[in-house]
Amino acid sequence: MSDKPTTIKEIAKLLNISVSTVSRALNDHSSIGLITKMRVKKLAQELNYEPNQRAIQFLQGKSHTIGVILPELSESFFSAAITGIEDIAYKRNYTVLLAQSHDDADREKLLVEKMKTQRVDGLLISVAKTTSTYEHFEALKKLNIPIVFFDRIPPIKNIHFVASNLETGTFEAVNFLLKKGHRTIGMINGPATLIACAERKNGYVRAMTSQRLKFDPSLVMSCDLSESGTIEAMETLLNHKRKPTAIVTFNDYVALFAMRYARNLGLKINEDLDFVSYANLPIINYMDHTPIASVEQFPYKQGKKAANILLDLLNKPKSESGAEQAYFNIVVESELIIGADK
Amino acid sequence: MSDKPTTIKEIAKLLNISVSTVSRALNDHSSIGLITKMRVKKLAQELNYEPNQRAIQFLQGKSHTIGVILPELSESFFSAAITGIEDIAYKRNYTVLLAQSHDDADREKLLVEKMKTQRVDGLLISVAKTTSTYEHFEALKKLNIPIVFFDRIPPIKNIHFVASNLETGTFEAVNFLLKKGHRTIGMINGPATLIACAERKNGYVRAMTSQRLKFDPSLVMSCDLSESGTIEAMETLLNHKRKPTAIVTFNDYVALFAMRYARNLGLKINEDLDFVSYANLPIINYMDHTPIASVEQFPYKQGKKAANILLDLLNKPKSESGAEQAYFNIVVESELIIGADK
DNA sequence: GTTTATTGCGCAAACGGTTGTGTTTAATTT
DNA sequence: AAATTAAACACAACCGTTTGCGCAATAAAC
Numbered sequence: 001m002s003d004k005p006t007t008i009k010e011i012a013k014l015l016n017i018s019v020s021t022v023s024r025a026l027n028d029h030s031s032i033g034l035i036t037k038m039r040v041k042k043l044a045q046e047l048n049y050e051p052n053q054r055a056i057q058f059l060q061g062k063s064h065t066i067g068v069i070l071p072e073l074s075e076s077f078f079s080a081a082i083t084g085i086e087d088i089a090y091k092r093n094y095t096v097l098l099a100q101s102h103d104d105a106d107r108e109k110l111l112v113e114k115m116k117t118q119r120v121d122g123l124l125i126s127v128a129k130t131t132s133t134y135e136h137f138e139a140l141k142k143l144n145i146p147i148v149f150f151d152r153i154p155p156i157k158n159i160h161f162v163a164s165n166l167e168t169g170t171f172e173a174v175n176f177l178l179k180k181g182h183r184t185i186g187m188i189n190g191p192a193t194l195i196a197c198a199e200r201k202n203g204y205v206r207a208m209t210s211q212r213l214k215f216d217p218s219l220v221m222s223c224d225l226s227e228s229g230t231i232e233a234m235e236t237l238l239n240h241k242r243k244p245t246a247i248v249t250f251n252d253y254v255a256l257f258a259m260r261y262a263r264n265l266g267l268k269i270n271e272d273l274d275f276v277s278y279a280n281l282p283i284i285n286y287m288d289h290t291p292i293a294s295v296e297q298f299p300y301k302q303g304k305k306a307a308n309i310l311l312d313l314l315n316k317p318k319s320e321s322g323a324e325q326a327y328f329n330i331v332v333e334s335e336l337i338i339g340a341d342k
Numbered sequence: 343m344s345d346k347p348t349t350i351k352e353i354a355k356l357l358n359i360s361v362s363t364v365s366r367a368l369n370d371h372s373s374i375g376l377i378t379k380m381r382v383k384k385l386a387q388e389l390n391y392e393p394n395q396r397a398i399q400f401l402q403g404k405s406h407t408i409g410v411i412l413p414e415l416s417e418s419f420f421s422a423a424i425t426g427i428e429d430i431a432y433k434r435n436y437t438v439l440l441a442q443s444h445d446d447a448d449r450e451k452l453l454v455e456k457m458k459t460q461r462v463d464g465l466l467i468s469v470a471k472t473t474s475t476y477e478h479f480e481a482l483k484k485l486n487i488p489i490v491f492f493d494r495i496p497p498i499k500n501i502h503f504v505a506s507n508l509e510t511g512t513f514e515a516v517n518f519l520l521k522k523g524h525r526t527i528g529m530i531n532g533p534a535t536l537i538a539c540a541e542r543k544n545g546y547v548r549a550m551t552s553q554r555l556k557f558d559p560s561l562v563m564s565c566d567l568s569e570s571g572t573i574e575a576m577e578t579l580l581n582h583k584r585k586p587t588a589i590v591t592f593n594d595y596v597a598l599f600a601m602r603y604a605r606n607l608g609l610k611i612n613e614d615l616d617f618v619s620y621a622n623l624p625i626i627n628y629m630d631h632t633p634i635a636s637v638e639q640f641p642y643k644q645g646k647k648a649a650n651i652l653l654d655l656l657n658k659p660k661s662e663s664g665a666e667q668a669y670f671n672i673v674v675e676s677e678l679i680i681g682a683d684k
Numbered sequence: 685g686t687t688t689a690t691t692g693c694g695c696a697a698a699c700g701g702t703t704g705t706g707t708t709t710a711a712t713t714t
Numbered sequence: 715a716a717a718t719t720a721a722a723c724a725c726a727a728c729c730g731t732t733t734g735c736g737c738a739a740t741a742a743a744c
Contacts, residue, residue: 004485055400058397080416082415087442095439096440096441098410116392117394144345263630
């Protein structure tokens with residue numbers, strides 16, 4: 001039938017009234033008579049009129065769209081996060097422009113530029129692992145396009161961000177093991193360069209010392225997160241003079257490698273050796289051998305939180321020119337989930 | 343510094359020339375003198391001018407944006423698919439508007455409406471499980487907004503779609519088992535309502551008959567895909583007078599349930615009983631007991647394919663009014679991957 | 685019966701670009 | 715020197731919608 005969408009002009013012409021009247025009638029403006037309103041609305045209905053959002057966005061200088069740049073959607077952490085983001089955006093009548101950096105700093109930079117020329121109202125981003133310069137973010141700031149950083153936070157000042165604190169969850173995890181009677185607890189941590197590793201270690205130390213136990217650094221192994229790296233760490237730990245009876249692993253992948261290795265040695269998982277991990281894999285619940293507990297980072301919740309902050313920023317009354325801007329630095333506490341295995 | 347983005351008008355005013363000259367200068371139009379071009383470009387650079395895409399989109403009636411509606415990003419099939427879609431869109435300079443239906447038909451309908459008012463140039467969609475009416479798609483068609491359906495195809499005529507054919511992969515899977523010496527092969531299929539189930543069954547039947555083996559319908563179980571349903575199916579199969587030596591499961595979840603059940607009975611996985619499944623879970627590679635082979639559906643590839651088709655449709659010369667429109671019905675053959683376990 | 689509100693609607697500008705059609709100036713041709 | 719032409723730029727319309735302002739008609743007030 002119709003080729004192009006109906007416009008307000010056509011309605012005006014058909015009714016022999018002006019476009020402004022049609023516009024106001026459709027928006028229930030008080031200065032339009034009831035009869036006219038009715039006529040306009042009836043015709044609009046018949047013609048399947050829908051306002052051209054692009055035109056409105058252009059006119060108002062607002063796109064009602066937020067950009068989201070994530071490293072990799074196939075990582076379940078991020079796909080859970082985008083779901084949270086999208087749910088909030090949908091609820092608050094915003095639209096989501098999605099892009100993935102694939103952990104490539106250059107591509108990320110291009111994507112940020114693109115978001116700028118697309119005139120998104122705000123940006124939500126988890127930066128690529130390789131990103132080391134941050135001027136492209138400054139450009140957005142100058143245009144008053146707010147950015148909320150998310151999970152992977154760049155080391156720059158005066159930014160909004162939402163991140164999880166793994167220290168708390170780790171503390172709970174180690175504490176849980178201690179309460180269960182363990183006294184020698186190993187940890188397979190990640191490469192020292194990651195901030196997240198320090199958080200894990202801090203939680204470990206705090207839990208141990210809070211129980212007046214001495215912290216033994218040789219029980220915390222660093223690991224490149226590969227299977228061979230995990231096995232090495234396991235070998236060291238299991239040959240330790242104080243052989244651990246429980247192990248906290250950096251993530252579910254490491255946990256799987258470690259458990260497999262332990263099983264091959266004839267150890268019974270969660271009998272001879274207890275495992276606690278960090279939740280990245282939804283599938284872990286379906287598996288045969290799972291950690292007895294898991295530190296949950298709530299990516300869905302974090303996504304929702306970040307999106308809400310961004311949308312709040314977009315809708316807050318204009319910051320008075322003199323006033324200091326407040327920055328949202330939200331830390332979502334991680335939490336120990338016991339018996340994640342169904 | 344600057345509050346609003348630089349516009350072409352400001353440049354014009356600063357240089358005392360008209361906006362049209364600025365526009366043409368920036369676009370290297372032939373009718374603009376070299377000196378003027380240089381002056382304009384230099385100033386544009388200094389002011390960080392970037393054309394307002396929203397304005398251009400509005401003017402040209404094209405948004406250079408495609409809408410993507412998927413049921414659930416946390417399903418790895420879809421997160422892989424969106425990655426393929428996004429990669430192609432990025433490469434071809436399109437932008438992706440993302441939304442999830444959460445398998446809710448009503449929400450999906452609203453999302454389709456929203457895509458329409460947002461004036462996306464085209465739509466890519468995998469319909470919700472509960473979707474049973476299809477008028478909302480017709481509305482887009484009337485506006486010449488092409489739709490490419492993807493993976494979950496609605497039963498309507500004259501549409502473009504990309505889907506995988508599980509018949510092929512299943513044929514290969516069963517054939518593989520037959521070549522391995524198996525003669526009694528069980529299948530735990532899904533609910534009969536799904537088209538995908540028929541494809542699986544057909545592949546199974548074709549493989550058996552192609553080897554001149556009789557097809558025994560009682561070896562193909564229907565199942566609701568839950569753990570208890572899987573167990574029931576396993577009980578029936580293992581108590582069958584012709585006890586299967588290999589089992590093809592509907593998906594990786596069912597495989598996990600089935601393997602767990604078998605192990606609890608003391609059966610050795612892939613020794614006493616071989617398993618073949620369909621790849622949905624990337625994580626399966628990390629696990630201890632995995633199927634010996636897996637039917638891959640290439641969601642990433644499917645996503646790329648679907649996106650390419652949609653963008654081709656958008657960029658093809660206008661269909662002559664008289665000409666019959668051709669519909670893309672692309673079937674991506676599934677494929678058996680042997681030894682998926684690392 | 686004139687003035688004053690009130691109601692109902694139209695006019696036109698604006699958002700930021702693109703593009704077809706003048707218009708001016710200078711160079712070239714004859 | 716007059717006529718033609720090409721080069722370089724300006725003018726203005728346009729995309730669809732909103733919105734401030736003005737204007738007419740009717741009703742109310744005195």
